[in-house]
Structure formats: C-alpha cells, structure tokens
Amino acid sequence: xxxxxxxxxxxxxxxxxxxxxxxxxxxxxxxxxxxxxxxxxxxxxxxxxxxxxxxxxxxxxxxxxxxxxxxxxxxxxxxxxxxxxxxxxxxxxxxxxxxxxxxxxxxxxxxxxxxxxxxxxxxxxxxxxxxxxxxxxxxxxxxxxxxxxxxxxxxxxxxxxxxxxxxxxxxxxxxxxxxxxxxxxxxxxxxxxxxxxxxxxxxxxxxxxxxxxxxxxxxxxxxxxxxxxxxxxxxxxxxxxxxxxxxxxxxxxxxxxxxxxxxxxxxxxxxxxxxxxxxxxxxxxxxxxxxxxxxxxxxxxxxxxxxxxxxxxxxxxxxxxxxxxxxxxxxxxxxxxxxxxxxxxxxxxxxxxxxxxxxxxx
Amino acid sequence: xxxxxxxxxxxxxxxxxxxxxxxxxxxxxxxxxxxxxxxxxxxxxxxxxxxxxxxxxxxxxxxxxxxxxxxxxxxxxxxxxxxxxxxxxxxxxxxxxxxxxxxxxxxxxxxxxxxxxxxxxxxxxxxxxxxxxxxxxxxxxxxxxxxxxxxxxxxxxxxxxxxxxxxxxxxxxxxxxxxxxxxxxxxxxxxxxxxxxxxxxxxxxxxxxxxxxxxxxxxxxxxxxxxxxxxxxxxxxxxxxxxxxxxxxxxxxxxxxxxxxxxxxxxxxxxxxxxxxxxxxxxxxxxxxxxxxxxxxxxxxxxxxxxxxxxxxxxxxxxxxxxxxxxxxxxxxxxxxxxxxxxxxxxxxxxxxxxxxxxxxxxxxxxxxxxxxxx
Amino acid sequence: xxxxxxxxxxxxxxxxxxxxxxxxxxxxxxxxxxxxxxxxxxxxxxxxxxxxxxxxxxxxxxxxxxxxxxxxxxxxxxxxxxxxxxxxxxxxxxxxxxxxxxxxxxxxxxxxxxxxxxxxxxxxxxxxxxxxxxxxxxxxxxxxxxxxxxxxxxxxxxx
Numbered sequence: 001x002x003x004x005x006x007x008x009x010x011x012x013x014x015x016x017x018x019x020x021x022x023x024x025x026x027x028x029x030x031x032x033x034x035x036x037x038x039x040x041x042x043x044x045x046x047x048x049x050x051x052x053x054x055x056x057x058x059x060x061x062x063x064x065x066x067x068x069x070x071x072x073x074x075x076x077x078x079x080x081x082x083x084x085x086x087x088x089x090x091x092x093x094x095x096x097x098x099x100x101x102x103x104x105x106x107x108x109x110x111x112x113x114x115x116x117x118x119x120x121x122x123x124x125x126x127x128x129x130x131x132x133x134x135x136x137x138x139x140x141x142x143x144x145x146x147x148x149x150x151x152x153x154x155x156x157x158x159x160x161x162x163x164x165x166x167x168x169x170x171x172x173x174x175x176x177x178x179x180x181x182x183x184x185x186x187x188x189x190x191x192x193x194x195x196x197x198x199x200x201x202x203x204x205x206x207x208x209x210x211x212x213x214x215x216x217x218x219x220x221x222x223x224x225x226x227x228x229x230x231x232x233x234x235x236x237x238x239x240x241x242x243x244x245x246x247x248x249x250x251x252x253x254x255x256x257x258x259x260x261x262x263x264x265x266x267x268x269x270x271x272x273x274x275x276x277x278x279x280x281x282x283x284x285x286x287x288x289x290x291x292x293x294x295x296x297x298x299x300x301x302x303x304x305x306x307x308x309x310x311x312x313x314x315x316x317x318x319x320x321x322x323x324x325x326x327x328x329x330x331x332x333x334x335x336x337x338x339x340x341x342x343x344x345x346x347x348x349x350x351x352x353x354x355x356x357x358x359x360x361x362x
Numbered sequence: 363x364x365x366x367x368x369x370x371x372x373x374x375x376x377x378x379x380x381x382x383x384x385x386x387x388x389x390x391x392x393x394x395x396x397x398x399x400x401x402x403x404x405x406x407x408x409x410x411x412x413x414x415x416x417x418x419x420x421x422x423x424x425x426x427x428x429x430x431x432x433x434x435x436x437x438x439x440x441x442x443x444x445x446x447x448x449x450x451x452x453x454x455x456x457x458x459x460x461x462x463x464x465x466x467x468x469x470x471x472x473x474x475x476x477x478x479x480x481x482x483x484x485x486x487x488x489x490x491x492x493x494x495x496x497x498x499x500x501x502x503x504x505x506x507x508x509x510x511x512x513x514x515x516x517x518x519x520x521x522x523x524x525x526x527x528x529x530x531x532x533x534x535x536x537x538x539x540x541x542x543x544x545x546x547x548x549x550x551x552x553x554x555x556x557x558x559x560x561x562x563x564x565x566x567x568x569x570x571x572x573x574x575x576x577x578x579x580x581x582x583x584x585x586x587x588x589x590x591x592x593x594x595x596x597x598x599x600x601x602x603x604x605x606x607x608x609x610x611x612x613x614x615x616x617x618x619x620x621x622x623x624x625x626x627x628x629x630x631x632x633x634x635x636x637x638x639x640x641x642x643x644x645x646x647x648x649x650x651x652x653x654x655x656x657x658x659x660x661x662x663x664x665x666x667x668x669x670x671x672x673x674x675x676x677x678x679x680x681x682x683x684x685x686x687x688x689x690x691x692x693x694x695x696x697x698x699x700x701x702x703x704x705x706x707x708x709x710x711x712x713x714x715x716x717x718x719x720x721x722x723x724x725x726x727x728x729x730x731x732x733x734x735x736x737x
Numbered sequence: 738x739x740x741x742x743x744x745x746x747x748x749x750x751x752x753x754x755x756x757x758x759x760x761x762x763x764x765x766x767x768x769x770x771x772x773x774x775x776x777x778x779x780x781x782x783x784x785x786x787x788x789x790x791x792x793x794x795x796x797x798x799x800x801x802x803x804x805x806x807x808x809x810x811x812x813x814x815x816x817x818x819x820x821x822x823x824x825x826x827x828x829x830x831x832x833x834x835x836x837x838x839x840x841x842x843x844x845x846x847x848x849x850x851x852x853x854x855x856x857x858x859x860x861x862x863x864x865x866x867x868x869x870x871x872x873x874x875x876x877x878x879x880x881x882x883x884x885x886x887x888x889x890x891x892x893x894x895x896x
Binding site for chain 2: 750751754755757758760761762773787789790791815816817850851852853854857866
Binding site: 058061062063064065066069320321323324325340 | 748755758759761762763765766769771772773774776
C-alpha cells in the first residue's frame, strides 16, 4: 500500500481492495460502512470534546483568566471529566412532558449534525460521501436540527423552553435563507455543488480571492448567518441564559443535555468547515498563480493541516463574536436578516452573476 | 399568584400566560420573584414578589446599640456598605451634635466614592452579562478587585467593611492608601475606555437599550425613583449636590443628568458617574489633613429622645434613615428608606409592552440589589 | 434618498462598532501577560494577606505564652450577636484579695460578622485579628474556639 498524507485516495482504494479480496462485495461494503461510521463517531466525540475545551480556554484568555487547568496538564482532560460527570447524572423525568418527543429530541439534533458532517471533505480523498449536490445536501440536513430544538421546547412542558424553541424556529427559518443565498453566490462562481470539485477549482486561488468583492460580502454574510443558525452568541436567543435560564434545554439533564451541548459545538465545527471549504479552499493549500516556487512550498504542508487551520481560525472568529457582543433581541434579529442580510445578499448574487458573465473574476 | 392559579381557565385572558422569573433566575441577581404576564414575548404586566431574603434588619437594629447596628447596615445594600455606614454615623453625629474631625470627613468621602465606583463596576459587569455579553462581567470584576484590595488593606475586609463608627472611622488609613488609590485611578481611567469600546458604543447594545423602558421625569418623581435611575430621566435628585454632607459641599463635581429617559440614559449616567467619582477622589486624596481619625465619643451612645432622619446618596439612590429614639442606647424604631425598593416599584410601569429581553435590560438598568429591597 | 444613505451609514457604523468591540477582546486574547487569576491552592505558600486582614479574632499571646486579657467582658458586651463569651475565674491575688482572671475566652467563629467592635473596644488591646482564612470544617462545633491558649497567663501589670 502507499500511504500518502497528501492524497488519501490510494489509501482508501487499498482498504477497498483488501476487503473485497477477503469477502463478498456486499459484506465488504457493509464493513466499509461500519468502519466509516465508527471513525466518524470517534471523530465526532473527539472534536466535540476538544471544541468545548477550546471554547473554555479561548473565552478565558479573552477575559484575562486561565480557564480550566486542574484536570491534566493545562486542563486538557477537563471536558472528559465533565462528560463522565454528565454520564453519571440522573435523567430527570419531567411531569406532564411528552415523553416520546422529549426523549427523541436530542437524538434528532445530534443526528442532523452527524449527517451533515459526512459530506465535508477533510483532505484529498478523505471524504465519506462525495455528493454531486453536496452543498444542497448540507443545507438541507443541517436545518433538520431545528426540528429537534422545537420538539425539545414543546415537549418539556416548560414555558421557558417553549419560548426558546419558538424563538429558535423563527431564527433558523429566517437565517437558512441567508446561508443558502450566500452559498449560492459561490455556486454561481463555481458552477458546481460538488464539494470535491469546488475544492479542486480553488487550486489556483481561493474563491474569496477569485470572486473578490461579492465573495467577501458573501463570506461575511455566511459567517453571520451561520453563527445565527448554530444558535451561538450573539444570536443565542434560543438558550438566552439571562432571559430564559437555558431556553429549550432547560429541562434536560445528564447525557441528553450533553447531546444538545455536543451538537451545538459540532454544528459550529460544521459551518466552519463549510465556510473554509467553500470560501477558503478547504484542504487546498494557499496558491498564487504564477508563483511556482511559493506554491511548491505551500504544497509541502499536508492538506489536512490546511483544513484544520482554516476551520480552526473560523471557529476562533465565531468564539470572538460570542464572547464580545451582547445578545440581540428577537425583533432585531429578524430585522437584521430581513432588512439587511437578505437584500444585500440578493444584490450580491446579481453582482456575482454579472461578474461571472463578464469574466471579471480571477 | 395563588389567585391566578386557582382561576378557571376561561377567566384568564386569552393568549396570556404567566411565567415566574425568579426566585432563582440568572438575571434577577438574587432572590427576587417577578410574576410576568406575557402575551407572546410581550410583557403585559408584572408583579414583583419580595421577601425571599428578608432578614428583619430593621427589627434587629432595635436590639442593638448604635455602634453595633452599623454592621447590619452593611448587609442591606452590600455594594454600598460604606455609604450605609456613613448614613448611620451621620445620623448619630447629628443627633448628638458632634463635629467630626476634618480627616474623618475626607476619609469617609473618599471611601464613599470608592464604594460608588465599585458598585457601578459590578453593575456594569452584570448589565453586560444580562444583555448576553459575558466578557463584560469579567472585565468589571477584574477592575473592581483593585478597590477591594484598597479596602482590605485599610479596613481589613473586602466586602462588608463596617469601617465607619459614630464619631469617626474604626482605624486610621493604611500608609499605602494614597499610593494605591492613585494607582487605581491611573489604571481605571485606561480600562474604562475598554468599557466604552466593548459595550457603550456597540451597535447591538445601543439598539437593545435606546428607547427601551421609558421612564418620564414625572413618573420618576411620583414613584420616587432616585439615584442614577432617576437622573437618567432628567430629575436632579443627587443628595450630594442638593443637601451636601461630609466633604461634598467643598468639592467640585457635576451632577450627571441625562434626558433620554430610557435604559441607555440610565446606563450613561452611571458610566459618567464613575468619571465624576474619580474626579472627586482626585480632588481629595492628596489633601487629607492630618489629625485624629475619630472624635472622642462616650463609651455608651444614647440618642436624645426624638425623631431623626438622615439621607445620603447611595450608589443606587437616596438612602433614608429614620430613627425614633426614646433616649435609650438602642433605637426605639429604625426604618430604612432603601433606593432599590422604590426603584423596583416602577419596573411594572416601564416594562409594559416591552419584550422579555427588554425586561431583563430594564431590570439591569435600575440596578436592583435584592437584599436592599427586602432588608 | 436620505433614508437610502442612512441605510448604508447605519451598516457602516454598526460594523465599525462591532469591530471596535472585537479588537478589545482580541487584544486581551493575545496578551496573556494580563491574566489576573490567582491560582489559589498552588500559591498558598507565597500568599500574603494584608496585615489588617480580618481572618478571625484571636487573642494576642507573647513568646512567654502570656496575654493581656483580664476578663473584663467589654468585648462580650460589645459583640452584636453574642459570638464572645468570657468566663472569668477568681483566684487569690498576691495581696490576698481575690483577683479576676480569665478562665476561658470562648469565641464562636460561626456567628462572628467581623464588625470589629471587640478588637476596637478592648481596653487592654488583648484581641487582634488572625490571618488564617481557611475556616471550613465538617463539624460546626469546631468553629467554637477558646482564644486563650492552654497554660497561658496574664501579663503582669495589665489589669
């Protein structure tokens, strides 16, 4: 086999061939599914736990604190300790709650984010499913999460939860539009919805540079709208803890609460990955057309590192938002979407289409 | 609340529902319970229920001698403990017609202004936190630490100092006091710019606070909303200016007035007051005269029979102290007119028709301290 | 036209104010030297409390295990919440007359509000403040302390 950190295609083919040589093609396929499932589950858990830790450290540094530093060196095992604590906690039964919906809601939220993750290209060849409508798939699947949030708020038999859920519904339905339209701007430029092709097209320059002004505007709108879509501050109205105590997950405890918590962080990771892939070239190294030497040096950095670096920076930006700004009010939130983001977005698509038509992009 | 629960469903107005904010709620900063009647997100009316932290301080004061009851006044409004102590001492000194040394007046005034600054810092912190900007909380507490250190060095306590006593203060200033106060003012003048950059100028904050919780001057007067909350409505109610006590008659400072009548005005009044307080401290800190830190007092303090009233400007408004003495060493009746209680009474009036998020912002802008309400 | 212009100036000012706010938190993020956290149990050895810090009320003893409390009970009278009980004893003095000395000076730390009246009003300055502040105990009875050390005696000539 040839294991190459710059291209995982051959590695995948080697596994595929190996499995096919020892079992029937059907069983080989099933085994591959199981392997991918387990790998994603592990990845999900590790990234989720790490992001919770990272958030706590980042916000601590922004607030002149040191953050968690008791469990393990620099507190890196803090979230694992928290996770164990949550596992051991009692699952509180809520009187007069809709039991089925109450129990099913956290799973809907977590499954939605889990499904969306499958379409993200992590490196060349490191890709669970390469849909030809990848972006559409991600938009569709990631907006399923709101169903879980609505159900959680509705079934909890708690007015705080209900207000949080209704707020979240209004918020996500509105901001879906901006997310979709800002991605559409890039689709106009790229001419495809397939993630692998979008990444490949950014070989000689990321889309944010290729599409210059409209692409930058689309990126900013995407960042704002996706922060809102993941229910993170300053758009965390659904769980506004100073108004609604904990919003839609007020009544959840133990591992079910952990699911919501984990899903929030994974959604953040997901939108950061999409932003990095669509606007900043995903795992594609930073290339400037014409500078062959420079491009060559950039190619030495493995694609996975590029991907993690870009995603990490966007996550850091989103944390910076959260820990700087006060929360918006619900009517201001909708004003921002319908009066500012949406019109700008629509004009932006027109500008981008015009740009592509006139070949004014790079 | 009980009558609401027991009502048949048909009697409750349609599409109106009630939620309990508190007694345990993150934005009531204590154990205040607000029964909020909502229509969607809109507040129709609200009903404050006080008494969850009632400790009977007024009654407890009746069994204590005047020096002893000072430590109870610390616990009324714990954020302006010095100012509460000051009020008791002023009252006792007025009743006994004692002239306290100049040094004591300087010390008390500086301590009062430090208390005002730290109270406003904590208010700013929690205001930011109530609006969802959690980082504000840590910045405010970080800078407040310097004042707590100043107090700890001189009075021995960080929070509930019981530093004043009838006739003077408990012990002289620590030699490092002036140095530390200077260091604090120098640092804080830089840090307060961060406050403005992170919250005051922020477009989200401006939209959250401007035009929210309109309290007209007439309403402020009729509800007795004093302090920065009243001055945000343009009511000149600063007792330091109108009826000066201690050194306030001799220092130059402006009474901060804003005429916007909304949450933003009340916010800006407090922000500006921190500057004014630093201004007052700067005028006094280098000129503290030498002398005794306490007047000579009798071992047993007995107020002549009669009624006494003393008011001071605490960090959240007019703190009135009414004492009936029957000539004994303990007061016959003691009544505190606490600013938070009056300020709370207006909350229902100004938050009607606002959203839940606004209610939180309005509550924060009134700077309620729950033990001050319940006593 | 005016409202059209206002639409864009609003956006501009809004974005500018948001970026100003982000610059503050961003600056603190990249300046770890400004961290103010005191890492308490680790810094216990170097932790220096202020000299006037009111950790607990103690009776000052000199190197000969002598204190200057004569058991007059003024601290007990001054205490607003009965945290101090002075139990005095009478022993025959040098001149044959019975003399009042302190048997036990009991201090209920759990009730003390640190108002400082006992220390301030002590005529012989026998009381002071200790620097210890780690008072958590599992049994409330351990918060009741006897301030005069065992075997201690009064300094001569204080009375």
